[in-house]
Amino acid sequence: MVAEGRAEGDPAYGEYLANECTACHPPDVTDGVIPPLWLLPTDYFIDALRAYRSGERENPVMQAVARALGDEEIESLAAYFADLREQKGGS
Amino acid sequence: MTRLTRRGLLGTTAVLGVGLMAAPHVLRAQSRPKVVVIGGGAAGATVAKYVARDSKGAIEVALVEPKETYTTCFYSNLYLAGWRTLESITHRYVNLVQKYGVVHYRDMAVDVDTGKKVVRLASGRELPYDKLVVAPGIDFRYEAIEGYDEAAAMDMPHAYQAGEQTALLRAQLEAMEDGGTVVIAPPPNPYRCPPGPYERTSLIANYLKKHKPKSKIVVCDPKDKFSKQALFQDAWQRYYEGMIEWIPGELGGRVVKVDTKEMTVTLEGGDVIKASVANIIPPQKAGWIAHRAGLTDDSGWCPIDPDSMASRVARDVYVLGDASIASKMPKSGFAANSQAKVVAMDIRHQLLGDRRFPARYRNTCWSSVADDDAVKVGASYKAGETMIEVVDKFISKVDEPPEVRAQTRAEADAWYESITQDIFA
Ligand SMILES: Cc1cc2nc3c(=O)[nH]c(=O)nc-3n(C[C@H](O)[C@H](O)[C@H](O)COP(=O)(O)OP(=O)(O)OC[C@H]3O[C@@H](n4cnc5c(N)ncnc54)[C@H](O)[C@@H]3O)c2cc1C
Numbered sequence: 001m002v003a004e005g006r007a008e009g010d011p012a013y014g015e016y017l018a019n020e021c022t023a024c025h026p027p028d029v030t031d032g033v034i035p036p037l038w039l040l041p042t043d044y045f046i047d048a049l050r051a052y053r054s055g056e057r058e059n060p061v062m063q064a065v066a067r068a069l070g071d072e073e074i075e076s077l078a079a080y081f082a083d084l085r086e087q088k089g090g091s
Numbered sequence: 092m093t094r095l096t097r098r099g100l101l102g103t104t105a106v107l108g109v110g111l112m113a114a115p116h117v118l119r120a121q122s123r124p125k126v127v128v129i130g131g132g133a134a135g136a137t138v139a140k141y142v143a144r145d146s147k148g149a150i151e152v153a154l155v156e157p158k159e160t161y162t163t164c165f166y167s168n169l170y171l172a173g174w175r176t177l178e179s180i181t182h183r184y185v186n187l188v189q190k191y192g193v194v195h196y197r198d199m200a201v202d203v204d205t206g207k208k209v210v211r212l213a214s215g216r217e218l219p220y221d222k223l224v225v226a227p228g229i230d231f232r233y234e235a236i237e238g239y240d241e242a243a244a245m246d247m248p249h250a251y252q253a254g255e256q257t258a259l260l261r262a263q264l265e266a267m268e269d270g271g272t273v274v275i276a277p278p279p280n281p282y283r284c285p286p287g288p289y290e291r292t293s294l295i296a297n298y299l300k301k302h303k304p305k306s307k308i309v310v311c312d313p314k315d316k317f318s319k320q321a322l323f324q325d326a327w328q329r330y331y332e333g334m335i336e337w338i339p340g341e342l343g344g345r346v347v348k349v350d351t352k353e354m355t356v357t358l359e360g361g362d363v364i365k366a367s368v369a370n371i372i373p374p375q376k377a378g379w380i381a382h383r384a385g386l387t388d389d390s391g392w393c394p395i396d397p398d399s400m401a402s403r404v405a406r407d408v409y410v411l412g413d414a415s416i417a418s419k420m421p422k423s424g425f426a427a428n429s430q431a432k433v434v435a436m437d438i439r440h441q442l443l444g445d446r447r448f449p450a451r452y453r454n455t456c457w458s459s460v461a462d463d464d465a466v467k468v469g470a471s472y473k474a475g476e477t478m479i480e481v482v483d484k485f486i487s488k489v490d491e492p493p494e495v496r497a498q499t500r501a502e503a504d505a506w507y508e509s510i511t512q513d514i515f516a
Contacts, residue, residue: 012446013448016432016436016446016448017448017451019141019432020429020432020451020453022509022513023425023428023429023453023455023506023509023510023513024455024502024505024506024509024510025509026505026508026509026512027512027516030505030508032501032504032505032508032509033498033501033502033504033505034502034505034506034509060467060469060485060487061455061467061469061485061502063485064453064469064470064471064483064484064485065453065471067471067483068451068453068471068482068483
């Protein structure tokens, strides 16, 4: 289980995987329809990816992204973005 | 010559100024491994930024790119529609230089010695490298269409390398009388951006319908089918009925000859079309320098190792983006940016011993077809034994509700902002 605001993945692996996300997700808040990822609370982030992966949440783009992620990858991404949030001084 | 040298020097000075303060190990400048990147497009600029940023100054990165600014081909069709300005799709290398310490040589690479590991620039300057990244995009096979060459492209623009060519095509569309005929000639496979000519057809029709509704578009195609065909043809039917005629290869659609004085286009089937505006997109091959460096095979493109985009021909050389043979991955800006991240990781692993992870690639191509309507296609890829393989893919559906299409249109805009920041910010 993942504690609130923390994830057990490998942040270095997460950093590499996150390079894929930045093709679409912006580094900062914009008025566009794709949010910056470090803003999302860790549990919400993990749940969203699982929901895309299972097909419960729609959007073919994110479903394809999530289907290419195992649990280890999702945890690692979560750990990386949690670190980034800390660096950015977010909550 | 003097000007080029001065630019080089200025670039170096600027980097030392920032780099020294940012990273103390820059002091050991002589011992730093050197990466030279040829081409500052979606592929090369991403590699330059990622290697420089993530090695924190431990690798010296030189970017060889003659242009001061880069106008993206992606979203250039939106400029042709009149939706975007040229400035809004034009980007500078200033962040790469000032934030990450990349040295930008505003020069052409004219030769590569992969044995001695040196790149020669037009100015005569020689850049030695430990790893070379070749990302020059495409060149045209001008010999394929009688009467079409670089000079003819000033009368019948290809607009397939963005900037001046795109502006020219837009100006011709603006100057055209209502009731004119626009010829669009897509190239044969393989070529840059498979849906590009058909998105362009949709968006030129969008402009004409609003401003010159009596005009027509004739698409003269060497192919019998094309990317997202059902989606495009459905959109043409719904939004631009009667405006677009598509002549496939099997009906003699291939352009064999052009006459820029008469403004005529001759098709394989024998038809001669008088054009008001002719957008001729010739067959393509890897950028010239890739041939010069001996990195191409008989196909005219560069074979690569699917796990790293390393050249199959020369050691310590990577080829990525449109110039490479990435098998099922299309020649797209998205794909080029995705490949660049694998290349950057492999370079840091090889030169610094940083961790290496399995290669993963992705592509997504949005195509706008009308004001609030876009479609998308995409896939995930992995490195197979001999080539890059598809893991998973998706495509928009013909009967999607308007809200989904409007959301897809909005996604495309968000993607454009993010990817251009990912490359240039
Ligand atoms: C109309 C159109 C629409 C498109 N739409 C999309 C889209 O929606 N999504 C998408 O993902 N892709 C799209 N693309 C495709 C995308 O533009 C290309 O796939 C992408 O630009 C390839 O990147 P690259 O870095 O390989 O080549 P390029 O972007 O062409 O960059 C190559 C660079 O190398 C430089 N260069 C060449 N030779 C030398 C040399 N000898 N020395 C130094 N520098 C050199 C050039 O000046 C150039 O800047 C579109 C293309 C077109 C034409």
